[in-house]
Amino acid sequence: MSRKGISYEMSLNLGTNFLALLLNILLGLVVVPFYISKIGVDGYGLIALATSFSSYLSIITIAIDAAVGRNFTLAMRKEDHQSSSAIYSSSIIAASVLILGLLPLIGYFLYRIDDFISYQGYTVPEIRWVFLSIITSFILTFIRGLFLVPAFASNKIYIQRIIAILDIVVRTALIFLLLNASVQLGMIGWAFFAASLLSFVVALVWIWRKFPFLKLKAAHYDKSIVQYVASMSFWLIINQIGTLLFINIDIILLNYYYGATATGEFSTVAQWHTLLRAFAGVFVAIFTPVVYKYYADNDFSNLLKFSRYTVVAMGVVLAIPIGIIVGYADIILRLWVGEQFVRFYPLMILLTGHLIFNLSVLPILSINSVYNKVKIPGITSFLCGILNLVLGVLIIRFFDLGIYSVAIASAVLLTLKNLVFSPTYAARILNQSNWFYYPSILRGCALFVWVLLVSWCCRHLQTPGSWAGLFVSAVIIGGCSIPFAWFVTLNKEQRVLIGKIIRRR
Structure with missing residues (x-):
């Protein structure tokens, strides 16, 4: 594909990703206070906990998606329809069998659910x-993702996002309608299920119409393909276990040691952490297929430049929102969920401040997958995740810092992993020096410090008392930060590249 074609598709992907992100942010900011007003902090904590348990299934699903996406993309780039069909059918059939195998475990968990979680006020x-x-x-979302692998392979991420937007909108609309009709926790379950089922059907219709040569047939099942994907998926699964022990173990520990109320309080504040990760995911989603395309085309020079550019780009787009959230944490909580949550503003700073390091390196993690160098990152992530679990328990037991305990452990260990191991390992895969990515990381960090300084100055001049006032402050801070980003964060080559893109648009 030409660079013009890549640029055009990246624009579509970026636009739909931003739309999905905007909806996630807006609806998230509205839904969380709505949850609290209807079902209370305890009820919201249970919803967050259920979502967290579901995420543990993603230990397997994300790994399978990554492995299948890599191999399917390489086959599609070679226009090998036979191999594409074999990978497609084999992955979906194998994943379906795997889910069937997990059903007894899920059934046991649901049957003994009152032994695993702490709750009150519900049957x-x-x-x-x-x-x-x-x-x-x-599970429906996972299977939908496998059916939509051709959209990823052809760099049509916007199709995946449009279907995801449908899921978000339908689920949120149903939550409002059902909870207004009857304030029962079970109504939220119906909203999740109905929205996922609808988006799943839409995905099937699109695939069958746009990729008619892809037929899901048992005859296309190839055991050797499943074995190859499984061998790659194993280390990706180990990696995902470590990642989830960083991200999702927090509220499980809090529920076990402190109960549903503490879980709800932490989950409410952590919503901003989740939104920032979603914001970063917008760019990771559009960068990753391009890395795969450069690799499939043996265009290693552009792959090298592009991977470094993605780190700078992530730093630029993340520094301003993270800096504003950190600088105005107490005001955001007051305006969003009320005065009773303002006391948790240090937790909000702790959960979001370190993301300037940990999210900036996300695009280069695709280097591990595209080169199939996933064993060492998997082991490292797993060991760090186990250490995070142990450290979290130790801090809770010996220091009793409440909901801050798990946040401290996760922030420290995740930063050490992503600031020390991730960039150096990716650089070695590309036969570059260990310091190859650090100048790009530091550029984003410098912008983050600048945003904090500007935020501090703005707060001393005027403290916002409304969302409108906060928005005006954010615009002023962003406007003051753009010159710094342009002349300091970006180098000359990157400024020229962005200038060409702007003129072309």
Whole structure:
């Protein structure tokens, strides 16, 4: 594909990713206070916990998606329809068998659910249904992702995002309608399930119309393909276990040691951490297929330049929102969920501040997958995740810092992993020096410090008392930060590249 074609598709992908992100942010900011007003902090904590348990299934699903996406993309780039069909059918059939194998484990968890979680004010059947529906919703989303692998391989990420937007909008609309009709926790389960089922059907219709040569047939099942994908997926699964022990173990520990209220309080504040990760995911989603294309075309020179550019780009787009959230944490909480949450502003700073390091390096993690160098990152991530679990328990037991305990452990260990190991390992894969990515990382960090300084000055001049005032402050801070980003964060080559893109648009 020409560079013009790549640029055009990246523009479509970026636009739909931003639309999905905007909806996630807006709806997230509205839905969380709505949850709290209807089902209370404890109820919201249970929804967050159910989502967290579902995420543990992603240990397997994300690994399979990555492995299948890599191999399917390489086959598509070679226009090998036979191999594409074999990979497509084999992956979906194998994933379906795997899910069937997990059903007894899921069934046991649901049957003994009152032994695993802490809750109050709800019946066991109601809790069981919420967890069942959200887990089922997650499984449908996973299978939908496998059916949409051709969209990823052809760099049509915007198709995946349009379907995801449909899921978000339908789910949110149903949540508002059902909870207004009846304030029952189980209504939220129906909203998750119905939205996922609808988006799954839409995905099937699109694939069957746009890729008619791809037929899901048992005759296309190839055991050797499954074995190859499984060998790559194994280390990706190990990696995902470590990642989830960083991200999702927090609220499980809090629920176990401190109960549903603490879980709800932490989950509410952590929503901003989640939104920032979603914001970063917008760019990771559009950068990764381009890395795969350069690799498939043996264009290693552009792959090298592009991978370094993605780190700078992530730093530029993340520094301003993270800096504003850190600088105005107390004001955001007051305006968003009320005065009672303002006391948690240090937690909000702790959960979001370190993301300037940990999210900037996300694009280069695709280097590990595209080169199939996933064993060492998998082991490293797993060991760090186990250490995070142990450290979190130790801090809770010996220091009793409440909901801050797990946040401290995760922030420290995740930063050490992504600031020390991830960039140096990717650089070695590309036969570059260990310091290859650090100048790009530091450029984004410098912009982050600048945004904090500007935010501090703006707060001393005027403290916002409304969303409108906060928006004006954010615009001023962003405007003051753009010259710094242009002349300091970006180098000359990157400024020329962006200038060409702007003129072309």
